Amino acid sequence: MKRAYVEINLTKYAENINRFRTIIPAETKLMAVVKADAYGHGANEISDVAVANGIDYLGVAWVSEAIALREAGIKSPILILSEPTINIAADIVRLDVTQTVYTLNFARALSDAAKQFNKIAKIHIKIDTGMNRIGVNGDEATLLVEQIHELDNIFIEGVFTHFAKADTIDDNYTLQQVKQFTEIVTSLEKKGYSFPIKHCANTAGTFNYPSAHVNMVRVGIGSYQDVLTFKSRIAYVKRVPKDSYVSYSCSYKTEKETTIATLSVGYADGLVRALSNKGHVIVNGKKYPIVGRICMDMTMIDLGDDIYHVGEEVILIGSQGSETISVEEVAELAGTISYEILCGIGKRVNRIYHY
Template sequence: MKISRTSNVNAHRDSWVEVNIDNVSNNIKELKKCIPQDKKFLAVVKADSYGHGAAMLAPTMLASGVDMFGVASIDEALNLRENGVTAEILILGAAPVWALPTVVENNLTITIFSEDHLDSCIQTYERTKIPVKAHIKLDTGMNRIGVSHKNAVEFIKKVQSMECIDLKGIFSHLANAEIKEKTEQQLAVWEDVISKVNTEGLLLHILNTAGIITSNVYKCTYNMVRGGIGLYGLYPDLIPEAQHVNLKQAMSVKTRIIHIHEIEKGDGVSYGHTFVADKPTTIATVPLGYADGIPRLMSNKFYGHINCQKVKQVGNVAMDQMMFDITGVDAKVGDVITLLDETLPIDDWAKAMGTIHYEIICHLKARLARVYTR
């Protein structure tokens, strides 16, 4: 059942992304089964909920047991606020010093990950006289951003003594959650730091989707987890325990046939004629291309479904259009071709491209309307 679109801005095209909100709700509940009931749950909705639409999904997530949200930037946080989300929002990435007053004004929580960043918070407090809400990010082995574990204890105690910071939590991130030995090394660093500071009243979180699924394997101090890719029904790579968690892919990509014509043996299709018919062939054109986020690298490598039949994409994917071989299929202009759904997994595209499913879904552009279904 279709329930809504994000807006009417891109509602006049015959290509769209469908997001099943019941599947998102199911996925949250499945992940929460992996952890004790007293643990809080942060939903990572950065990159517009990995392309699924953060503002539209937020109410469903909250109703399904999410306690707060995590985003990458101030703008992503403001988008949630502007759409009525009042829950706590943690900005997981860097918040520029010049924008920190906006953080305070909108009751957002930042990540502090260095002395320089801490100095920025001090400057903001001097202007606003309002403490900056923050979590401290520890670098336990990711080597991206974060306070080095070597001086983390001293740094945390310093922040806790400062009136300009309202410290709400401490966190880190697993770099190799699918590799037991490396994860244990990171968790050992985490435990060493956490054991040496006063954590009363603080949120402690290091487990991502992979960490949630494997949480029964490791001994770890935490009272909150961060669900990311799993919210949308996609599994982290190479996690054996994942088979016990019933996640459902939330995203589908669909388009309608706009033209059907016949070509002869030897005729080529699309730019460069990378597909040449070896027999008389029926070609269907759809209004979907790489400007919508369909990778040109997938040209001639994937299939769609039309009227319960499998059809191959042929020829190079163009900016706004692509073609399918529908020879022998009972189809007409206006019929829907599904490119991705639970029976056409996003993982298949990722494997064909030598990438990860995160990249595929995050590349689907905003000019594809998001349609929400149950």
């Protein structure tokens, strides 16, 4: 019997990917972002479905993620979304993946490695238009493109930026980012430089800023909507009297005689401790409160006078009967975002895939 597990609905993931196809122009490419183990869903399995449903690119954060996809037999184009350290430029060239570049030093390292292996290194240049995380500053972008263009064995396939506030519709900051990116790219194209792929929009940008679709969009969190169900089981049940304390710090005291069930899941599995005395779970289509501090491996819930037995299935994120606990609801209670909740579901939690 599995103590904690997630069920991944691959049909739902495919539906989400294809929904994005309906809101972008037919000629616009679609990148499926599968970094962080596909936001906790399993990068190899999710990538297989994405490729089968016609995505044009896969996006990852690190070289190690690209290596894992190639070793899994995935041959589709992969964009590494940030620069790694220079010493692994040769690995990138050997992998036949596309590399994000925003410094001349890294471009030179790729050029040297590509010459060594008699290959062409494909790159996308990232321009920072206001996120202030990574990327060449807008006023330095033209010079960088000119310098990289002079390097041997480098093909500038794309150019892109990243929005900081695209979840807000008609936001002036985002519109200014679009304007700055468009002006830089237009200026470069007038100088004779060409970029087969230009992209700005993440999930929120794809929904809220059609003018920013350019000719590729990058979809991450939106493609994972309602794909995952997080489950556990009741491991122990006991009746406790009124005024009994539950779990560490004695933060919960029973108001009457009640039944406490212990679940075989804890914060080491991704049930965040911030849900202590705030969150709920679903058992047999009914919501029950999490009581006391969530422990590393176990969590307690208050069943009142309801009777359940060891082994009963418990929904932590997902739906059962008429009740639903969404990842967004969990994130709000925990004071964070859905991305963190999904990525935080631990490796010791089994993933079960179905269509």
